[in-house]
Amino acid sequence: MPRVIENHERMIQAFQDVSIISELVEKLPNGEFRNELDMDIILFGRSYRGKQVGPYARLLEYSPGESIVTEGTWESSIFYILVTGALEASVTGGDGARVKVGEIPAGNSFGEMALLSGTPRTATVSVAARDSALVLEITRPAIRLLKDLPRFAKSLDRNYRAYGLAITLNELQEFTKPNIDATLLKRFNDAARFAVYEEDHVLFREGDPINRVVFVRNGWVERVSGIVGNPRAAELLFETDESVGLDFIGAGSCLGLDAIGGPKAWKYTALVRKRTEVVEVAVTRLREDEELRSTVVSFFTGSAENVPSIEPTHPEDVRRVNAVAREIETGIVDAGNLLVMDMAKCIRCGNCSLACHKVHGNSRLVRRGIHIERPLKLGRAGVQSVLAPSVCMHCQDAKCLTGCPTGAIARLPDGKIDIDPTTCIGCSDCATQCPYDAISMIARPGTETSAAKKRFGWLFSFFSLSEPPLPLAVVQTENLLAVKCNLCHGTGMNPPGSKRAAYSCEENCPTGALVRVNPREYFDEIKETIGIVAQSRTHAVGENIHKFDLFATVWHVIGIAAIIVGSGLAVWGTRTFSQDTSLLGPDGWFTARWATGLTGLACIIWVMLYPMRKQIYRRRAGALRYWMLSHIYIGVLGGVVLLVHGGTSSGGLLTSMLMISFDLVIVSGLFGALCYVIVPRLMTRIEREPLLIDDLEARRKELRLELANAQLNELIQRKVRRRFLGLGYLLRQYSRREGLDKMLADARSEFRSASESMNRSDVARLMEAVENAAMLRRVDALIYLHTLLKLWVPPHVLFTSLMLVLMVIHIIQVVYFNVR
Amino acid sequence: MGSKTCGKCGEQVDEAKAFCPGCGHSFVEEEKRTTVSEFDGSDETMHLGQTMYNQLLADMGLSKSYEASNAEAVVTEIRPEAVVEIRKPEVSARKPAYVKWLILGGIVVFGLVLVVILAAIVILYVLAPRFS
Numbered sequence: 001m002p003r004v005i006e007n008h009e010r011m012i013q014a015f016q017d018v019s020i021i022s023e024l025v026e027k028l029p030n031g032e033f034r035n036e037l038d039m040d041i042i043l044f045g046r047s048y049r050g051k052q053v054g055p056y057a058r059l060l061e062y063s064p065g066e067s068i069v070t071e072g073t074w075e076s077s078i079f080y081i082l083v084t085g086a087l088e089a090s091v092t093g094g095d096g097a098r099v100k101v102g103e104i105p106a107g108n109s110f111g112e113m114a115l116l117s118g119t120p121r122t123a124t125v126s127v128a129a130r131d132s133a134l135v136l137e138i139t140r141p142a143i144r145l146l147k148d149l150p151r152f153a154k155s156l157d158r159n160y161r162a163y164g165l166a167i168t169l170n171e172l173q174e175f176t177k178p179n180i181d182a183t184l185l186k187r188f189n190d191a192a193r194f195a196v197y198e199e200d201h202v203l204f205r206e207g208d209p210i211n212r213v214v215f216v217r218n219g220w221v222e223r224v225s226g227i228v229g230n231p232r233a234a235e236l237l238f239e240t241d242e243s244v245g246l247d248f249i250g251a252g253s254c255l256g257l258d259a260i261g262g263p264k265a266w267k268y269t270a271l272v273r274k275r276t277e278v279v280e281v282a283v284t285r286l287r288e289d290e291e292l293r294s295t296v297v298s299f300f301t302g303s304a305e306n307v308p309s310i311e312p313t314h315p316e317d318v319r320r321v322n323a324v325a326r327e328i329e330t331g332i333v334d335a336g337n338l339l340v341m342d343m344a345k346c347i348r349c350g351n352c353s354l355a356c357h358k359v360h361g362n363s364r365l366v367r368r369g370i371h372i373e374r375p376l377k378l379g380r381a382g383v384q385s386v387l388a389p390s391v392c393m394h395c396q397d398a399k400c401l402t403g404c405p406t407g408a409i410a411r412l413p414d415g416k417i418d419i420d421p422t423t424c425i426g427c428s429d430c431a432t433q434c435p436y437d438a439i440s441m442i443a444r445p446g447t448e449t450s451a452a453k454k455r456f457g458w459l460f461s462f463f464s465l466s467e468p469p470l471p472l473a474v475v476q477t478e479n480l481l482a483v484k485c486n487l488c489h490g491t492g493m494n495p496p497g498s499k500r501a502a503y504s505c506e507e508n509c510p511t512g513a514l515v516r517v518n519p520r521e522y523f524d525e526i527k528e529t530i531g532i533v534a535q536s537r538t539h540a541v542g543e544n545i546h547k548f549d550l551f552a553t554v555w556h557v558i559g560i561a562a563i564i565v566g567s568g569l570a571v572w573g574t575r576t577f578s579q580d581t582s583l584l585g586p587d588g589w590f591t592a593r594w595a596t597g598l599t600g601l602a603c604i605i606w607v608m609l610y611p612m613r614k615q616i617y618r619r620r621a622g623a624l625r626y627w628m629l630s631h632i633y634i635g636v637l638g639g640v641v642l643l644v645h646g647g648t649s650s651g652g653l654l655t656s657m658l659m660i661s662f663d664l665v666i667v668s669g670l671f672g673a674l675c676y677v678i679v680p681r682l683m684t685r686i687e688r689e690p691l692l693i694d695d696l697e698a699r700r701k702e703l704r705l706e707l708a709n710a711q712l713n714e715l716i717q718r719k720v721r722r723r724f725l726g727l728g729y730l731l732r733q734y735s736r737r738e739g740l741d742k743m744l745a746d747a748r749s750e751f752r753s754a755s756e757s758m759n760r761s762d763v764a765r766l767m768e769a770v771e772n773a774a775m776l777r778r779v780d781a782l783i784y785l786h787t788l789l790k791l792w793v794p795p796h797v798l799f800t801s802l803m804l805v806l807m808v809i810h811i812i813q814v815v816y817f818n819v820r
Numbered sequence: 821m822g823s824k825t826c827g828k829c830g831e832q833v834d835e836a837k838a839f840c841p842g843c844g845h846s847f848v849e850e851e852k853r854t855t856v857s858e859f860d861g862s863d864e865t866m867h868l869g870q871t872m873y874n875q876l877l878a879d880m881g882l883s884k885s886y887e888a889s890n891a892e893a894v895v896t897e898i899r900p901e902a903v904v905e906i907r908k909p910e911v912s913a914r915k916p917a918y919v920k921w922l923i924l925g926g927i928v929v930f931g932l933v934l935v936v937i938l939a940a941i942v943i944l945y946v947l948a949p950r951f952s
Contacts, residue, residue: 190836209853
């Protein structure tokens with residue numbers, strides 16, 4: 001551990017000794033500091049209205065051989081400046097040994113690459129073995145103040161580009177493993193430059209001469225051909241115009257290699273779609289130097305899984321390109337850890353949000369967000385409807401980190417971004433910056449508004465059948481705290497020493513609709529656009545259970561086999577031995593009826609574990625989706641076995657009631673399972689964009705009001721209402737599942753002839769009423785589906801309760817008579 | 821090793837460098853475009869084809885054959901207030917929400933009971949004689 005030096009004079013001296021930041025502590029002729037306020041905050045910190053801001057810098061003394069930065073870690077809220085001593089940068093070689101890649105002399109900064117690009121540390125930096133080192137550790141908020149110092153700004157820019165180039169060449173060398181000497185590598189370095197482009201920058205235009213080979217290190221580039229004018233028009237035109245070529249390429253891809261042999265022109269326009277880092281190599285140097293040329297080609301093509309074609313072609317499946325465009329445009333592909341919901345599996349139960357609330361005391365998950373429709377396979381009709389809810393996706397280039405005045409929000413070494421509540425001053429800067437509305441401001445726990453809880457509220461809420469009340473709106477402007485998803489870090493979901501990360505939302509989804517993933521792995525169409533060298537740049541660990549869920553498959557196989565075998569055994573045993581023949585000799589009590597009864601009881605006990613598991617939110621208890629599968633399969637198995645147990649005689653009143661209640665439990669449960677399978681798929685196909693039941697109900701209210709207030713009452717009452725608000729039009733919603741535009745166009749056309757004799761104003765009113773009525777039926781259809789998903793639960797719970805009571809009486813009765 | 825001065829930022833740069841490490845300025849000779857690009861020749865706006873334009877209009881429900889929705893904003897019919905009959909919203913006249921739930925729940929329960937009764941009939945009158 002380094003020694004922290006807190007002496008103020010030594011801190012100021014350290015800043016004076018480093019030329020790139022010495023401007024901060026420069027003095028005026030009158031002896032005062034030129035940048036006193038900034039210096040004060042950075043070096044020592046200040047208190048504003050009782051809230052501590054800064055310090056942003058620490059002076060640390062490291063021992064010989066001690067590591068300062070570790071390769072591969074994601075912690076990127078800090079950069080360093082070496083004051084005195086010598087440092088060595090090293091990377092892990094192919095055999096696992098450390099390979100020294102350079103030295104950092106005194107006065108230079110390091111670590112800013114990870115801070116500015118949002119990527120893991122690319123090298124380990126440690127103190128040379130012979131001497132100790134004095135290092136300034138500077139946190140991210142200081143950059144906002146330091147960038148106004150000209151020398152620092154220039155140095156930061158220069159270092160970033162120099163390190164970017166060196167690191168890219170090193171990555172490529174590591175990946176492709178060519179046998180090249182140092183002089184060739186220097187020639188490569190001399191011929192290339194590292195550049196960063198912002199969104200919408202045009203790299204080159206169709207017809208421009210190829211002067212540089214462009215290797216994309218990070219980011220996304222759109223290639224467009226056959227477009228006159230603005231290349232962004234391609235996204236509108238390519239669906240109808242087959243002469244337009246359009247595709248996207250990501251990190252690890254290379255452009256312009258075809259010009260190495262001789263002068264050529266670009267056959268397409270390249271447009272930067274997100275902040276993109278590239279390495280550009282001068283083509284003239286490659287043409288002159290054959291050895292360098294072959295090295296560059298092996299570097300750049302060896303790192304790409306799919307070498308981009310010479311020019312973009314018209315897409316085979318426009319839906320796929322639309323999906324890629326949306327995934328890149330919304331930025332979800334650059335998520336470090338993305339939450340996705342497969343809407344065809346989501347039963348809209350809200351358990352994910354509830355689980356988040358239970359674990360953190362406030363839900364950070366809203367089931368609204370970015371919706372993407374992506375084709376599952378090229379040319380096939382199947383479409384997956386994916387929702388990325390408004391919840392932190394731990395972006396690579398996280399906007400929320402830039403403005404925090406205290407550094408409370410930071411990226412941790414394992415990649416997740418978290419907020420330290422002890423240093424958060426509730427300024428809302430991070431919440432304002434976040435483009436996904438994933439950060440909420442709440443009343444700081446312990447303040448008056450948030451402490452308004454009833455003493456025995458938990459007891460009442462446990463027995464209450466009503467829906468839990470919505471949390472109070474935050475009205476206070478003081479004592480706020482920023483909260484966001486921290487991947488359940490520091491909660492019971494991830495206790496110290498746990499090997500696998502678990503998230504409360506994912507663990508408590510009963511159907512496996514929700515999963516946290518690496519977007520570059522999850523979206524196949526994105527994975528195909530990036531080179532292998534860039535594919536692992538994420539810290540997400542989730543598997544794509546929407547594509548294949550091993551444990552669910554195992555449960556399905558075992559469950560179906562158990563039902564078939566178990567039922568067969570029960571029927572065979574009963575028919576072979578008859579119900580009341582002893583299985584353990586002539587005087588034994590253990591008959592086939594006892595065997596089936598005890599097996600059924602074991603099944604019921606297992607099945608009843610599911611509702612108990614549902615109450616466990618704050619710690620791991622196995623993913624709820626597997627509990628749900630076991631609940632269904634074992635429940636059905638128990639049902640069959642107990643049916644055999646009852647036999648052909650229903651017995652007395654008690655046993656008859658028991659059997660009937662049990663059958664009702666099974667039937668209502670199977671009905672519910674069927675709803676869970678069919679309804680979300682149907683609903684997703686009708687609604688397209690995911691909607692919450694609250695939104696639908698609010699819209700229904702609006703539409704009813706508009707229809708009630710519509711003029712031309714007679715015609716609307718007589719024809720429009722009769723046509724659209726009947727059962728037939730409702731069933732049409734389920735059977736046709738057509739797009740909203742088409743449905744409304746059809747609806748209007750039905751009343752076109754009726755409107756011919758009207759004046760233009762009345763036509764407009766009529767058409768509005770027609771659209772409102774048709775829309776109302778669409779909304780009704782969706783609300784009924786939402787209702788269906790919940791409707792089976794009360795009878796299921798009611799019959800289960802009745803069955804359990806009767807079963808207990810039955811067991812007591814049987815044991816009593818047997819013993820007597 | 822020789823050095824040169826960057827014409828853009830003034831930094832002293834190694835003679836072998838193709839680009840300035842300080843500002844990224846290119847030192848190597850690069851080809852220039854000899855023809856005016858179509859984009860530069862245009863007014864830099866999107867040129868949507870006639871087909872696309874019509875399709876966009878149709879998507880928005882503004883096809884030329886139907887002009888009624890446009891007319892609404894232009895023509896304003898003035899009527900005396902007393903003539904305009906404003907109906908009460910249906911919502912207020914509706915039954916309370918729990919009644920709807922009771923009805924729906926009742927239907928489901930009735931349906932389930934019906935299924936069980938049918939199953940019981942099958943067991944008692946069809947299967948029972950075979951077992952016995």
